[in-house]
Amino acid sequence: MTKRSELRTSLPEDLYFYPTFGEEEVEAVSAVIRSGRTTQLSSSVVREFEEAFAGYVGAKEAIAVNSGTAALHTLLIACGIGPDDEVIVPAFTFIGTVGPVLQQGARPVFADIDPDSYCMTAEDTAQKITSWTKAIMPVDIFGHPADLDPLRDVAREHGVLLLEDACQAHGARYKGARVGGLTDAACYSFQESKNMSTAEGGMITTNDPELAERCREIRHQGEKEWGLIESLGYNYRMTAMQAALGIVQLGKLDKANDTRRQIANIYTNALKGLDLQLPKEKSYAWSVFHVYSFLVPKQLASRRDDIVQALKAQRVPAKIDYPWPLYTSPLFKDRSGPFDCPVTEDVCSRVISLPTYQSMSMDIAEKIGAVTHDVLAEFLK
Ligand SMILES: Cc1ncc(COP(=O)(O)O)c(C=O)c1O
Structure with missing residues (x-):
């Protein structure tokens, strides 16, 4: 068996994520620059990316913007969400999910998550619906889809929108x-x-052409047609260079997702003998393992940060995704609840994440799995 010290020196840099751009991306971006048409307004490449992406996910329409946060903000504006409205969101997510709700002056209401998928549940969402609720916004966290059918039932029953944060x-x-x-x-x-x-x-x-049209206007200054400003908009446009990158990356996505699933499988095999809660894929789900997150047992929750430090000392790029429910951040200190999400609080106190980026070799994944196993085994003794 390889000794720990050998593993330590053979692990890569401390990288939690690493995008994979190859010569195809360089060529695609260069071609756009050479064409002299570099923006969404002057180039057809953004439209081509939108069509390719819509076709890939099976939606009628796709609207490209310059960030995931801009996508969510544009969508909330297009759905007419504003002051006094409530949007039900999970607290186990990145602030990019909830920032746009606040930017619209609406109130985020936090619903709890499933202890296995870490996705927002329909049960708690139903508990938290009020007459002010305008939308339910689950997050497909770490690449695992939320249980959409029961959430759709709740949304239909109460006449509110089901908007999905599929950013991961x-x-x-x-x-x-x-x-x-x-x-x-x-x-x-x-x-x-x-x-x-x-x-x-x-x-x-989206499958709704009118909603798509409103999103397109908001992305471009609220302009309906040249000189006719329908409503307040933003400059959320994507550049043609970004779209060119996207077209190439979309062509590599299935392979990237397969690689991430293989890496997840390697980690599970390395860690399965230990007293940890490893990621569980629900029977309805095919996860794309944006990251690999596991829970330490409750008795080790108070030592979770020490474990992460011990992993980092061995050059394992471990991270805590996410250390606190969003509502515990100072941003929410003067805002009213409900903020009761006990499963979220428990998961936040015990979660540790490992990287799954698609340029990682299987050899490195094996090593990360082996070192993580050894470090965890010491703490679990
Ligand atoms: C769940 C989630 N929502 C929203 C966002 C915001 O996306 P972006 O960073 O592209 O604005 C991210 C990305 O980091 C995310 O992970």
């Missing part, structure tokens, strides 16, 4: 179908940590 879930499947065309609308991020990247970028997908 490009290519993920729910009951065999790719997410993106299964809800009123979905949003993606192409920031460089994601399963496919345009450096920065985002996309909205």
